Amino acid sequence: MTGMHRGQPGLSPLALFLVGGATTWFLALLAHYLLTERLGARRRRRRRAAR
Structure with a gap:
């Protein structure tokens, strides 16, 4: 028998x-949900705040 x-x-x-x-x-x-969705939500919030 081999290993x-x-x-x-x-x-x-x-x-x-x-x-x-x-x-x-x-x-x-x-x-996807922990990284991609959260980072996308942060970017959208920043864009709204900058307006």
Whole structure:
């Protein structure tokens, strides 16, 4: 048995793909709202205040 097989979790490749995909999607959604949306809202507020 090689070292590669010892480190594999007990999930099927499809399950790993689904869990990894869902995790990646959630983190991207979270980053979008926490970073992109907040920075855009700040810029819009600054533009309104400058008028």
